[in-house]
Amino acid sequence: MKKMVVVMMIMMVMVMVSEASMIEQTCKETPDFNLCVSLLDSDPRGSSADTSGLALILVDKIKGLATKTLxxxxSLYKKRPELKQALDECSRRYKTILKADVPEAIEAISKGVPKFGEDGVIDAGVEAAVCEGEFKGKSPLTSLTKSMQKVSNVTRAIVRMLL
Incomplete structure (x- = not known):
């Protein structure tokens, strides 16, 4: 009986190590290892996901960040009405991420056509950069737009592994 318990414990440890190593191995191939590990470890699906699953988790992170940014x-419309024009452009950009880029990436990755998934992920980063540029250096969204660009770059690297 003791041997069986020990064997079961060893197997559980081996599974946990292999799950962690999948995330770590995958994240080593991205431009920001720490961000990648942090994002994937924060999602319970990460521990059992394959590369496609990890990519989909990160696309969900893009969706969540776009929603937060919107x-x-x-809220900035009320606080900073003088920024209406730039905020309007950013609103359009982030709505594009949510209505076009994210669904395109999810569908493409899910259907095994990662090239189109990569396009959606790249576009999310581009949309964030264009939004940031609308403020001419005085953006109240810098932290969020930079985060979107970083998450997009990490996601793109993982999607490229599927090509």
Whole structure:
């Protein structure tokens, strides 16, 4: 009986090590290892996901960040009405991420056509950069737009592994 318990414990440890190593191995191939590990470890699906699953988790992170940024944009309309024009452009950009880029990436990765998934992920980073540029250096969204660019770059690297 003791041997069986010990064997079971060893097997559980081996599974946990292999799960962690999948995330770590995958993240080593991205431009930001620490961000990648942090994002994937924060999602319970990460521990059992294959590369496609890890990519989909990160696309969900892009979606969540875009949603958060849109909420911030909406609150800035009240606080900073002088930025209406730039905020309007950013709102359009982040809505594009949510309505076009994210669904395109999810569908493409899910259907095994990662090239189109890569396109959606790249575009999310581009949309964030264009939004940031609308403020001419005085953006109240810099932290969020830079985060979107970083998450997009990490996600792109993982999607490229599927090509």
């Amino acid at each position: 909420k911030e944009i909406n």
